[in-house]
Amino acid sequence: MEFEESGIGEECGVFGCVAAGEWPTQLEVAQILTLGLVALQHRGQESAGIVTSNGSSPPTYTTLKGMGLVSTAFKPEDMLKLRYGNLGIGHTRYSTTGISELQNCQPFVVETLHGKIAVAHNGELVNAAALRKKADQYLLISLLTMQDFLGDKGVLRHGVGLSTSSDSELIMQLLCLTPPMEEVDAPDWVARIKNLMTETPTSYSLLIMHKDVIYAVRDPYGNRPLSIGRLVPISKLHSSGGEETDTEGWVVSSESCSFQSIGAKYYREVQPGEIVQISKNGIKSLNIIPRPEGDPPAFCIFEYVYFARPDSIFEGKPHKKDFSSLLNPFHVSGLPYIEVLCKNRYVGRTFIQPNTRLRQLGVAKKFGALTDNFAGKRVVLIDDSIVRGNTISPIIKLLKEAGATEVHIRVASPPIRFPCYMGINIPTKEELIANKPEFKDIANYIGATSVRYLSVEGLVTAVQSGIESYKKEQISSGSKASTKLGHCTACLTGKYPVELEW
Numbered sequence: 210m211e212f213e214e215s216g217i218g219e220e221c222g223v224f225g226c227v228a229a230g231e232w233p234t235q236l237e238v239a240q241i242l243t244l245g246l247v248a249l250q251h252r253g254q255e256s257a258g259i260v261t262s263n264g265s266s267p268p269t270y271t272t273l274k275g276m277g278l279v280s281t282a283f284k285p286e287d288m289l290k291l292r293y294g295n296l297g298i299g300h301t302r303y304s305t306t307g308i309s310e311l312q313n314c315q316p317f318v319v320e321t322l323h324g325k326i327a328v329a330h331n332g333e334l335v336n337a338a339a340l341r342k343k344a345d346q347y348l349l350i351s352l353l354t355m356q357d358f359l360g361d362k363g364v365l366r367h368g369v370g371l372s373t374s375s376d377s378e379l380i381m382q383l384l385c386l387t388p389p390m391e392e393v394d395a396p397d398w399v400a401r402i403k404n405l406m407t408e409t410p411t412s413y414s415l416l417i418m419h420k421d422v423i424y425a426v427r428d429p430y431g432n433r434p435l436s437i438g439r440l441v442p443i444s445k446l447h448s449s450g451g452e453e454t455d456t457e458g459w460v461v462s463s464e465s466c467s468f469q470s471i472g473a474k475y476y477r478e479v480q481p482g483e484i485v486q487i488s489k490n491g492i493k494s495l496n497i498i499p500r501p502e503g504d505p506p507a508f509c510i511f512e513y514v515y516f517a518r519p520d521s522i523f524e525g526k527p528h529k530k531d532f533s534s535l536l537n538p539f540h541v542s543g544l545p546y547i548e549v550l551c552k553n554r555y556v557g558r559t560f561i562q563p564n565t566r567l568r569q570l571g572v573a574k575k576f577g578a579l580t581d582n583f584a585g586k587r588v589v590l591i592d593d594s595i596v597r598g599n600t601i602s603p604i605i606k607l608l609k610e611a612g613a614t615e616v617h618i619r620v621a622s623p624p625i626r627f628p629c630y631m632g633i634n635i636p637t638k639e640e641l642i643a644n645k646p647e648f649k650d651i652a653n654y655i656g657a658t659s660v661r662y663l664s665v666e667g668l669v670t671a672v673q674s675g676i677e678s679y680k681k682e683q684i685s686s687g688s689k690a691s692t693k694l695g696h697c698t699a700c701l702t703g704k705y706p707v708e709l710e711w
């Protein structure tokens with residue numbers, strides 16, 4: 210139950226689509242992108258954007274962006290503008306860096322020396338501040354020494370000025386730089402992407418559209434998810450296997466939950482450090498950038514706990530299937546599992562300024578107690594996390610007032626003690642209840658009879674069980690992917706996957 214509406218911010222969602230076969234395509238790429246983004250709406254609700262391309266040389270890009278949910282950001286009459294797209298990428302945003310305004314809405318499009326590129330990004334660059342200085346220096350050099358000789362092309366060769374505060378524009382800057390070992394002006398996009406990946410180790414899942422292809426890129430630590438799906442005729446959707454000749458198009462998404470709603474079959478994950486080229490001819494793995502020797506991968510463990518939809522597949526397995534049975538104490542204890550609260554999902558952020566009466570009603574506006582189910586009984590309540598500790602107390606009070614004799618809280622994650630620098634908005638250290646003196650007697654502080662947390666080891670075991678066998682299968686099927694297991698637990702342990710640069 211998501212009781213703790215406490216300020217952990219989800220991140221962003223990216224989605225891409227390339228029509229297979231002859232172009233112009235009959236596939237409605239813009240509609241597929243829109244539906245894909247709707248399925249990723251839980252990852253960001255501040256703004257949404259789509260860029261489609263006809264894929265010709267030079268390509269025509271069409272961009273649509275808006276604030277709010279996908280359903281309100283795109284008007285039907287505007288969607289018509291995107292109808293000639295053979296490929297495209299989309300983004301739904303929750304701002305972790307950069308302020309919330311249309312200017313920061315992705316995907317970004319920029320003109321480079323080698324044609325336009327569009328970029329959609331999920332994550333946050335751990336060394337953004339250092340990179341930003343570097344990008345500014347390059348720009349200064351280009352302006353002082355090259356523009357007089359080369360005009361606008363000199364500026365393009367070294368990127369353009371940063372006009373927004375988001376990491377995604379910084380990524381575009383780095384892509385515009387000529388890699389050190391390349392000839393000046395060489396249009397080798399794979400070398401440029403590799404250069405970006407060596408400049409910044411994490412955290413990003415990226416879609417880069419250029420000419421007639423999309424590059425799907427995951428950072429070497431695999432901190433953010435990215436999966437590939439295959440669009441098939443609806444009649445083949447539920448048949449197992451299937452020929453790749455049936456393929457109507459390829460999709461790539463932050464989460465595979467979006468594949469069901471658009472008639473795509475899960476194909477595989479983009480591996481940590483992998484650059485995959487997606488074109489009308491299919492999928493091609495171009496390179497895998499390794500991590501420093503000995504470093505394990507660091508997929509965000511909170512994707513399992515909190516962010517991702519339960520019908521998504523991560524690391525080769527449906528994530529909630531095994532996970533919930535291990536976490537759910539009702540499953541192992543034999544205690545009856547009953548509903549005790551009814552949530553009004555439509556309260557959300559209200560525009561009504563709370564007066565004293567509404568404030569006193571507090572949590573009752575959002576939850577109704579199913580009194581007959583528990584009056585006179587002891588209740589064990591499961592929450593996915595306790596972050597600030599200010600949302601659960603009114604719920605406990607509500608249950609007690611409605612007749613619960615005891616309320617025991619069990620938390621399906623360890624205490625959160627540290628900030629995240631990889632794309633998740635977590636309150637400051639001082640705001641986290643686990644760092645406050647009151648935490649020593651948290652049960653008393655929140656009004657519960659008892660409180661127990663899952664241990665870090667328990668969470669890691671729950672997540673990693675089953676993944677090992679999948680990794681072994683990958684090796685036996687000839688995959689070049691690393692079989693090392695590892696998850697980021699930094700907000701729980703303070704051990705970050707890379708050294709932080711400030």
Ligand code: SF4
Pocket residue numbers: 432509510511512628629630631632633697698699700701
């Ligand atoms: S610090 Fe926490 S939220 Fe951030 S990537 Fe690591 S596990 Fe995920």
